[in-house]
Amino acid sequence: AQSVTQPDIHITVSEGASLELRCNYSYGATPYLFWYVQSPGQGLQLLLKYFSGDTLVQGIKGFEAEFKRSQSSFNLRKPSVHWSDAAEYFCAVALGAYDMRFGAGTRLTVKP
Amino acid sequence: EAGVAQSPRYKIIEKRQSVAFWCNPISGHATLYWYQQILGQGPKLLIQFQNNGVVDDSQLPKDRFSAERLKGVDSTLKIQPAKLEDSAVYLCASSLGPGLAPNYEQYFGPGTRLTVT
Secondary structure (H helix, E strand, C coil): CCEEECCCCEEEEECCCCEEECCEEECCCCCEEEEEEECCCCCEEEEEEECCCCCEEECHHHCEEEEEHHHCEEEEEECCCCHHHCEEEEEEEECCCCCEEECCCEEEEEEC | CCCCEEECCEEEECCCCCEEEEEECCCCCCEEEEEEECCCCCCEEEEEEECCEEEECCCCCCCCEEEECHHHCCEEEEECCCCHHHCEEEEEEEECCCCCCCCCCCEECCCEEEEEC
16 A cells, blocks of 8 residues: 655754654655645645655755665755754655645654 | 635534635645645645646545635635544645646645534
């Protein structure tokens, strides 16, 4: 069955530390891949997306993600986390034009 | 540029009552989406409109949920009658065009938090 898995429900990192959020998918073919961020009381904001080409994708707010076909993964990274990065992060995949599916999300807490 | 507007932001109703949510997409966006986000889960697409026509409503519980997009701009999502399991945040999103082409990014509104008691 097609699925999107974010293995970590909650992650806590110290401000200034590096961050990696994991995302794995289970699809028959390479899907389109997305990362969204949701701050409390806000809608989702697109951080970055992968459609094809270079497997290392740069996004907004200093985030990047790497697509690894062999591992069916699309992990999100940031070298130095800021307190304002505390939020919920969602990985999403789409196979086809109208079939975007979201993971359950990872909540990020940033310690001072 | 104004973002996607939704109202109300919060709503509390009793089960078996009806409720309606309103969404105003970004000007010029032809495609509009309604998502349901249950606590602890990612958003799930309920229905997608292209202008005023339905593209995909395969996950909409049609026995109680309905949605319309008259004149291809604003949209309303209705639940009648509501059940306890309908408690969720209802997100509206819009994009320039259909599908997931690289330039068809979805922009999300702040959502309506529904509590059914």
